[in-house]
Amino acid sequence: MKKIIRLQFALMICLWIGAGLPTWGQSSFQLNALPYDSHVELNWPVPTGVTPFSYKIWRSENGQTFSQVKIIFPTDYLDFVGFPATGPKTYRYFVEALGSGGVLATSDTVALTVAPLSDDALLDMVQRYTFRYFWEFGHPVSGMARERNTSGDVVTSGGTGFGIMAMLVAVERGYITRQQALERLLTMTNFLETADHFHGVFPHWMNGNSGSVVPFSQYDNGGDLVETAFLMQGLLCARQYFDENDADEAALREKITTLWEAVEWDWYRKNNSNQLYWHWSPNFGWQMNFQVRGYNEALIVYLLAIASPTHPVPASLWNTGWAQSGYVNGNTYYGYKLDVGPAKGGPLFFAHYSYIGFDPRGIKDAYANYYIHNKHHSLVNQAYCIANPENHEGYSEECWGLTASDDPLVGYLAHEPTASRDNGTITPTAALSSMPYSPTESMKALKHFYRVHGAKLWGNMGFFDAFNLDEDWFATSTLAIDQGPIICMIENYRSGLLWNLFMSNPEIQPALDAIGFVEDLTPSLEGTDGTFDVLAFPNPAGDALTVEFVLDKKQPVQMNLMDGQGRVVRQLFYQKEMAAGLFSEQIALEGLPTDLYFLRIKKGGEMAGLKFCKK
Numbered sequence: 319m320k321k322i323i324r325l326q327f328a329l330m331i332c333l334w335i336g337a338g339l340p341t342w343g344q345s346s347f348q349l350n351a352l353p354y355d356s357h358v359e360l361n362w363p364v365p366t367g368v369t370p371f372s373y374k375i376w377r378s379e380n381g382q383t384f385s386q387v388k389i390i391f392p393t394d395y396l397d398f399v400g401f402p403a404t405g406p407k408t409y410r411y412f413v414e415a416l417g418s419g420g421v422l423a424t425s426d427t428v429a430l431t432v433a434p435l436s437d438d439a440l441l442d443m444v445q446r447y448t449f450r451y452f453w454e455f456g457h458p459v460s461g462m463a464r465e466r467n468t469s470g471d472v473v474t475s476g477g478t479g480f481g482i483m484a485m486l487v488a489v490e491r492g493y494i495t496r497q498q499a500l501e502r503l504l505t506m507t508n509f510l511e512t513a514d515h516f517h518g519v520f521p522h523w524m525n526g527n528s529g530s531v532v533p534f535s536q537y538d539n540g541g542d543l544v545e546t547a548f549l550m551q552g553l554l555c556a557r558q559y560f561d562e563n564d565a566d567e568a569a570l571r572e573k574i575t576t577l578w579e580a581v582e583w584d585w586y587r588k589n590n591s592n593q594l595y596w597h598w599s600p601n602f603g604w605q606m607n608f609q610v611r612g613y614n615e616a617l618i619v620y621l622l623a624i625a626s627p628t629h630p631v632p633a634s635l636w637n638t639g640w641a642q643s644g645y646v647n648g649n650t651y652y653g654y655k656l657d658v659g660p661a662k663g664g665p666l667f668f669a670h671y672s673y674i675g676f677d678p679r680g681i682k683d684a685y686a687n688y689y690i691h692n693k694h695h696s697l698v699n700q701a702y703c704i705a706n707p708e709n710h711e712g713y714s715e716e717c718w719g720l721t722a723s724d725d726p727l728v729g730y731l732a733h734e735p736t737a738s739r740d741n742g743t744i745t746p747t748a749a750l751s752s753m754p755y756s757p758t759e760s761m762k763a764l765k766h767f768y769r770v771h772g773a774k775l776w777g778n779m780g781f782f783d784a785f786n787l788d789e790d791w792f793a794t795s796t797l798a799i800d801q802g803p804i805i806c807m808i809e810n811y812r813s814g815l816l817w818n819l820f821m822s823n824p825e826i827q828p829a830l831d832a833i834g835f836v837e838d839l840t841p842s843l844e845g846t847d848g849t850f851d852v853l854a855f856p857n858p859a860g861d862a863l864t865v866e867f868v869l870d871k872k873q874p875v876q877m878n879l880m881d882g883q884g885r886v887v888r889q890l891f892y893q894k895e896m897a898a899g900l901f902s903e904q905i906a907l908e909g910l911p912t913d914l915y916f917l918r919i920k921k922g923g924e925m926a927g928l929k930f931c932k933k
C-alpha cells in the first residue's frame with residue numbers, strides 16, 4: 319500500500335514539473351492555432367464529458383521546455399509573442415482544462431511559425447479581426463450594430479450603416495458568404511421597417527429587440543438626420559451590391575429603396591428654412607435647434623438630401639446651409655493648405671464618415687477638391703503629432719491620429735490638433751481610416767500600433783478604441799463608429815469597392831451636378847492618385863498619343879482628355895468593358911491647339927493621370 323501511495327505522489331510531482339504533459343485516462347481535445355505577424359490566435363472547444371473551471375495555456379520556444387502563459391476562463395486567447403525582427407520563429411502550444419480535481423483534459427500540441435507579414439496581409443488581418451465587431455457581436459435579434467462593446471441591447475443607426483458596408487467588404491474578402499450577408503441584411507431591413515422613425519428619420523439609438531427609441535440626451539429622443547444619412551449611405555451601397563436576379567436579393571433592394579424614399583429630408587429644413595436641422599422630436603419639436611452647417615462629418619447629409627427622389631431639398635442649400643459658419647479656411651499648416659474646415663482640420667473623423675461611400679477623387683465643388691483636402695487634413699494631423707507642441711509621450715511619425723474617441727480623463731472627447739483638445743490620446747481609427755489619403759503614413763501607424771502596442775491595444779475585434787501613454791492608459795472598449803471606418807476605408811484604399819458602389823446609385827451623379835461638382839485633375843498632377851502605371855508616348859505628341867497600361871481582369875475603363883484648367887476636352891470612352899491584358903490604343907489629337915493636356919483614366923477602383931504636351 320505504501321508503494322502505491324509513493325508511486326501516485328511521484329506521478330503528481332512529474333505532472334507538475336513536466337508542465338502539463340497528458341495524464342493517463344484524461345480526455346484530449348483539439349487546439350486550433352493561427353500565427354500572425356506578432357501574435358498567435360488560439361482557440362479550442364470545451365472538452366467532451368468534463369466541465370472545466372478554467373484553462374491553462376503552455377508555450378515552448380525551443381520545442382522542449384514549456385512555460386505557463388496564462389490561466390483563463392474563455393476558450394480563446396491572443397498570445398503576443400512580439401515581432402520576429404531577426405526572422406521567422408517557431409512556437410509550440412498546448413492547453414490544459416482545469417477543474418476541482420486538477421487537470422481534466424489536455425489538448426494536442428501544435429507547432430506554428432510566426433513570421434513578418436506583408437503590408438497586404440497586415441491590412442487583411444486588421445479588416446478580418448475588426449469585422450468581428452459587426453458580425454459576431456451584432457445584435458442577435460435585429461442584426462444591427464451595438465453602439466459599443468458594453469451597450470447590451472442599445473444599437474446605433476450610423477454605426478450600423480458602417481457595419482453594412484463592412485459586410486460587403488467581408489463578402490468580397492471571403493470572410494462570410496454572400497448568402498450570409500444577404501440574410502443578415504434582410505433581418506436588419508425587416509427590423510428597420512417597424513422600428514421607431516420620425517418622418518422617415520431614425521433615432522441615434524434604438525433598442526435592438528423592440529426598435530423603440532433610446533434617448534441620446536434629454537431632448538434627443540426623435541429623429542437624428544446625420545445618423546440616418548450614415549445608415550442610408552450603407553444601405554445604398556448594399557442596394558447596388560446585391561444586384562442578382564434572385565427573389566431574396568430583389569426583396570432586399572425593394573426594402574432598401576422603401577426605407578431610402580421614406581426619409582423626409584425636406585421636413586428637416588424646419589419650416590422650409592435654408593439649412594437642414596440635425597434633430598426633431600415628437601415631444602420637444604426643434605428644441606435641440608442644431609443646424610447642420612459648417613465643415614464637419616455631415617457632408618453626406620446634404621448630398622443625400624439633394625439626391626432624394628421623393629423628399630429632396632434644393633441644391634442651393636449646399637451653399638446656404640452646408641457651406642456656412644466659417645466653412646472656408648484657406649490657410650496652410652505644416653506646409654499643407656486646407657481649403658475648408660477649422661484650423662488644422664479638426665478631428666479626423668471629418669475626413670472619414672461622409673467619404674466611406676462618397677468618392678471625392680477627381681472632382682471639386684466651389685470650395686474644395688475634398689480628396690486633396692482630406693489628404694492634407696490627414697498629413698496635418700500627422701505633422702502636428704510629429705511636432706508634438708504639447709510634449710505628449712510617444713507622439714511620432716508612426717504614432718499619430720487625433721479624432722473623437724474614448725478618453726482616460728473626460729470619458730469621451732473629440733481630440734484634434736489644438737492645445738485644448740489634445741491631451742495625449744491617440745486613436746487608431748484616425749490614422750487607419752485615412753489609408754486612402756495617406757497610405758504610407760497610415761501603414762507606418764498600423765505597424766506601430768500592432769507591433770509595439772499590440773499586447774495592450776489589440777483584441778479579438780481588432781484595435782481597442784484609444785490609448786494615452788501620458789496616463790499609461792489603454793482602452794478596453796470598441797465602438798461601432800470607430801471600428802467601421804477602419805474596415806471600409808482600408809477597402810476603399812485597396813479596391814475602391816464602396817466608393818464604386820455608392821457612386822453607381824443613379825440618384826448620386828445628378829445631385830453632384832446640381833450642386834456644381836466638376837471634374838478636377840489636380841490629384842493626378844500632384845501624383846496622389848496614380849494607383850497604377852500608365853505609359854504615354856510620344857511626349858510632346860503630334861496628332862496622336864499612344865496610351866498603354868495593364869488590366870489584370872475584365873473591367874470597365876473610363877478615359878477623359880482634359881485641358882490645363884482641368885476641363886474635359888474629349889470624353890474618350892465611359893465605363894467601357896475591356897478584357898484583361900495590355901491595353902494599347904492611339905488617342906487622336908487632331909484639331910487640338912498646342913497646349914498642355916492631361917489624360918485621366920479610371921479602371922475599377924483605381925485612378926491615374928498623366929500630363930503631356932501637344933506640339
